[in-house]
Amino acid sequence: MAKVSRIDGSKVSGKTNKKSDLVHRTRNGAEHQYHMNPYKGPATPAQKAHRALHGKISAILNPLMVDPEQVRLLTQEMENYNREHMFDKFPTVRKYAYWKIRQQLLQQTPPKQQKPTARTPLPRGVTLQIKPFAELAAPELYEILKSRFAVFVLEQGIRYLDEDGLDLAATHLSLRNKGQVVAYARLYELPEDNAPVFNTIGVLEPQPRILRAGRMLTTDRGKGYGRILMQHLVAEARRQGAGILRIHAQLTAVPFYRHFRFRMIGEPFIEAGINHVLMERKLTKSVTK
Helix, strand or coil: CEEEECCCCCEEEECCCCCCCEEEEEECCEEEEEECCCCCCCCCHHHHHHHHHHHHHHHHHHHHHCCHHHHHHHHHHHHHHHHHCCCCCCCCHHHHHHHHHHHHHHHHCCCCCCCCCCCCCCCCCEEEEEEEHHHCCHHHHHHHHHHHHHHHHHHCCCCCCCCCCCHHHCEEEEEEECCEEEEEEEEECCCCCCCCCECCCCCECCCCCEEEEEEEEECCCCCCHHHHHHHHHHHHHHHCCCCEEEEEEEHHHHHHHHHCCCEEEEEEEEECCEEEEEEEEECCCCCCC
């Protein structure tokens, strides 16, 4: 039986039960309910998912933090990370390890099964694939890299390193016909896009989450595959909680993106020897982190 102290020092017998772990006490003549433990009691589905994730992280984190060798390795990783990310440092090893484990678990979580929001149905024989990098099988990844090389290197003559490190944390969307990629794009997040923004008095201002689309291509043109993929790309960005979707668009493709309500930001620039322009689309009227 929990005991709660009133302002006057008297004790109140807390009415608790195993399911909700609520404590009742009187304040200003009215009875109020308090959660003695923030990770117990009635919760929304989002809170339940957060508690379940926190429990998984703790089960992995606690054994690591009692192993001196693991702590030493994590300390080195944290120091390297803090040197590379000057504006997003971790103060302690435990917080860095918690964040790292959380990122790994989130990548392993399959995307939610939702009703398709794209208006254009998939053509017969064409399948849609939306997967994080960790879930891509070797043949699937091979087809993606082959399509990117065929379009950007062989067709457009771009000499660059395609494997830029962003694929590991990206979501990969592709339309496939008999296993071969006919349209592809990746969805990812850049730290500089979502860096904390403080106002003049040092208060953190809520900002919409920004995701980027890249490596947009079609290998079988004239069949509407690019339009279908873009519809699913916008839907997936919304599902991941993005308020703004950005893309580096080639100038020749600007009319295509304008059809999907993207607008030009700034002046054109040269990227990989080709004229590009930054374009973005607001996915919601007001989205906060």
